[in-house]
Amino acid sequence: MNNPMVWVIMLPLLASLITLAWPRRAHWIGLLFSVITLAFSMVLVYQVFNGGPQTHELGNWNAGLGIALRADALSASLLVMAMLVFTATTFYADAYFSDVNKRMRFWPLWLMLSTAINALLLSGDLFNLYVTLELLGLSAVALTALSDNRAALQASIRYLSIGLLGSLVFLAGVALIYTGYGILDLELLAQRIQAEPLAQVALTLMSAGLIIKSALFPMHFWLPAAHASAPAPVSAALSALVVKVSLYIILRLWIDVFDVVITPASALLIGILGAAAVIWGSWQALRAERLKLLAAYSTVAQLGYLFIFIPLITGLPEGQLRETAFTALVLLALTHGFAKSALFLSAGVVQHRAGHDRIADLAGTSRALPLTTFIIALSGVALIGLPPSGSFIAKWQLLAASIHSAQWWWIPVVATGSILAAAYTFRVLGHAFGPGDSAGKVLNWGREEIPALTLALFATVVLGLGSAGLWDFISNNSQFIGG
Amino acid sequence: MISEQLLFALCGIGIFSIGLRATLIHQQLLSRLLALNVCGAGVFLIFIAIAYRGETQIADPVPHALVLTGIVVAVSAMAMALALRHKLKDLNDE
Amino acid sequence: MNLFNSLPLLILLSSLLPGLAIFLLKEESHGLRTLLNLLGAVTKLLFVAIMIWGVFHERDIEMRWALGPGLELVLQADALSVLFVTLSTILWLVTTIYAIGYLENTPHRSRFFGFFSLCVTATVGLALSGNLFTFVIFYELLTLATYPLVAHKGSPMAVRGARIYLAYTLGGGILLLIGAVWLHTIAGPIEFTQGGLLSQLPHLDPNALRWIFLLLIIGLGVKAALFPLHGWLPQAMVAPAPVSALLHAVAVVKAGAFGIVRVVYDVYGVEFSASLNLLPFLGAMAAFTIIYGSVKALSQDHLKRRLAYSTISQVSYIALGTAIVGPLATIGGVVHLVHQGVMKITLFFAAGNYAENLGVHRVSEMDGIGKRMPATTLAFSIAVLGMIGIPPVAGFISKWYLGLGALQTGDGIWVIPVLLISSLLNAAYFLPILYRAWFKRAVTAWPEEKPKTGRWEMPGALMWPPVITASLALIIGLFAAAPYSPLEWASLIAEREY
């Protein structure tokens, strides 16, 4: 029982098998296992908090020969976020699928997705990362295809081929690394790596593959269709978690393993792509005609902010400033995960009730679905970066880091992005406030609205007011920051 | 020994590039799928080329195992892509 | 934690918790909603009374909650915050009563009163903020909480007005944020310090400080409706009358003015600001806004719009007082924070009553309204006289001290003509209203007259609030020298700042 890292991967995997073998009880198994997995992820955070980064060498072979599972503050906090989002979405999904067969198809794949996410976050090995990426990609595509209409299928086919391309390019980078260093383990690699051509080429390839997968501008073109056409709980997981874990690998590579290889120019380049994503994604979100499409484009923009952090973090001297900027990055990623999943879940409720999610026809939503409207507003607050959400504090630190590292040009980007985010959020709310026929109770679809509300509150209140805890956690237990 | 490694690794890069180019160019799923598999084969060839350690020594077994895994993953992905294609055709026919 | 240190939190919770509870209430449970509203308002008043006593006796009232390295939520009470808190608490109570009457039998009251309470929570939080970071948080929260109030009616007009409001305030919010972050990076946590924090810190780049000051003042100036950032205020007039009252007198506009006072006095320090040559800029902006608002008000026939431009003009007196170095001007500016609030809220209550009871929205429709609604019109008249600056109503005191302050400095002599012209303009756009109301005869029927139900000219919940606030304006003018009066308190503030 002493290895929560093993359990958080194996429990959803086992649950996936059981739901396949015993479809009639699938929802109970899914709920039970995700709650237990969540508990284990919290145990893991507790262990990291008290004992520092954790390692589990699989098969008792030392890392290098075998594969190690690793958890530090970054992966552990993302893991807990992922499990919270996943568990809440699981409760939501239990109520969401009205078609019995669809529900039966959903569970094994859904739990497989959780397996993939958890395995990816805890992986300490380059090739193992490739396998988890493929597991993640395939289960995500299969889930997207669950809403079986033409648009969804076309989107998922595109999603699949793009995903495969991304992982192959990543794998090509891994091949180069193995050629030069004969190492696949990340920690050993970090000790050996030098700023030499091989490492640069390999990093370029791996980053290119991951950029495709995490939909960084201009590789974002596949994301909106896929995320908008999937069933709501799946969209929530795709936007909040799936793209974010690819981003996690990029961070792991750029800030931890390959940090000696990074040149200011390359960091600046990735930051510029991030800035373009912020502006472009927000602009497209503002022009989107459907709520889910808006949410999907907003994901493109929000991921952009995370990339802007890379030139800032690498541009700051090691020490407290750098640590602060890094923690702000994590805080922003966590907040976005919670907020975006809440937004997609609410969009699902709206879609169920109205039969559509066209923004222009949302009039009366605030009367018929007051709580859902409130949740949309809360997630919007977090996406804009207004207090009391966690992203407010993160953006404060982002601006501070821009000033500290004398990279003032990110400031107008952040300001424009925030204004655009406010515009698209309040565009939805403005329509929702319009006159409508029926007035509903505060709580209408409890089994869908309460999970969404929980997530939205995590994004706004919990991460906003409790962010100091994250600072303690990250600064004490991160492998990278401060050398 | 180096020369064989380099030769086959460069061949792998060539195959990878051919596949990559075709993946980016083709619009149609099946052609794209073939291209992706060619692309993957190129990466596998790089792995196996550098695993080769001459006639006299046993080759490095780690890349062999990785590529075996990669082949199985590739065939799984292909099965899935073809199933998606089939479903889409059914929907289009309706 | 002793009682005094938890006071700020208690004051926040006394409106936050009822607000959250009201959201969950059914539309029909009027009784419970009213009870929660009033309970919250009265409890808050009680806590504020304790706080006044505490601040006067220089007790330490402060609580802190860390949010990250260098970022702390600080709630504290000093003389300035107490002044603002007291103002908002009292006016909130009155406005709540008014709103209960005003919104009777309209839909979505739970939502309305929920956000109403959140709005006051944000205002009070802003007043009690102990550092710039906390101030920025509550400043943004205030924007968020007022948006649904402005959009409350749900009509295309209302939604449009709310959108314009939002565009201005969020834009300003971002500039404020950038300024605050910048200041934070060069000077560390910006605790509000009497006499000014920055003046005590050596080795700061004066040019950077000037730019930051500009960012902060523009960010705050949006809410304070300084020209040319005032465009949202006339648009936001679509909101229900109690919301307009709150926006103009207590919450939004006041928050901007309060922020300017905080930045000049407690962040930069007034003398340090002067040494950086920042104050002439602020003073010019304020003086221009004063004249501009008055001129614009002249041509408005719509009553609420005329009042809106009057607000634009009047609030800038506060900024003007801040821009003049010297304790007397400080007193004038700070005390106007209270005086303008009390008088302007009366005007909006009265305007709401005219619209609600008779359907009168325009000045040209007001002929003879004094006979039909004497109590409301009397209250309106008192407030108008105060606005012009006629003794003994409170407004006179503010203008008097501003004038004295300007004379005291010497180089602020240019303020005198501004004051004179603005008073004349005030008279020019206000007195005709009084003339029509009292001396002209009603020619036609009122646009939409409601049948008279009780013994008063209209329901008591609507009639009494303006009467109460007008009396208040009279009392604080008459008894300006009494202990605990706003003037005395403003003098205390000035004393502690210099």
Added chain:
Amino acid sequence: MTEWLWLFLDLTLILLLLTLAWLTCATHNNQKGVTYFIAFGLLLALAWARLKAPDLALAEAVIGAGISGALLLAAIKHDDDAQSVNKLPSIKLWMVNLLTVALATLMGWGVWHGLELSDGNRLADQVLAQVPESGVTNPVTAVLLNFRAYDTLLELAVVLTAVLAVLTLNPMRKTYVPAEPILQTMLSWLVPLLVVTSGYLLWVGAHAPGGAFQAGALLASALILLQLAQPTAYQAINLNWMRFLLIVGIAVFVSVGLLMMFLNTAFLGYSSSWSGILILVIETAATFSIASALAIAYMGGRPDGWETFETSTSSGHQGGKHS
């Protein structure tokens, strides 16, 4: 002299590989593309053999060319011949060309530099030294099922995921014509042979080229051939058995892993005296799962009755209220 001969042969092989890769990618005709692809796969198997990777040669022949080829051929069987080809605008085409050439140059530089950098051993010596501890003597099997067994476990999960997608997407294809009698006779010989070979490969994998994946693929081809001969044969299969076969590989793998974690603290940390037998148990279970998975993939969907609720959608689950 032999060196030159080898070089000549190598260059020929490389040239052929590149040509077939190009042909596969260049054609817009699906039939041709698939044919080239299968040929490319077989040639690749030759390359693996040349580079002393017999395990891979076997796997490529059976899986890469065999099963993939079968899947592709089944998929394009009902395609229309006329295919609309959208030509890319030439500016975009040139950008793609430029990108590919640039990337290839970069990679070539990287590999060249990498080969200089490396001592040529990489993990090989470390692994080969530990093979005796692993319970098997075939080093590739040792890596796959012991040192990096976790990769293999996740790989089985990938296979299962793909099969789940196939099962959720389509019903089984039902358009087969019964085979000719002559083929029937041939199959009655071939199928048992394939099954026996598969068992042999599984067993021999411990010390010689072979193992679960190759064995599973062979078993799958036996099943596919059976299907070709007797299209109705699947109806006889109990669906619960099919579920069991699909999950048994991972189930056994995880169970062994967890059991070992209780005994030896590390997940999949075999007790060394037992490792040989444990690996065989895992491989056997995995063979069944892979075989059934690949067979289902070939069938293209779920058999009748796979979704137990297919007829009675009114089954009382609370979520039904939205419909």
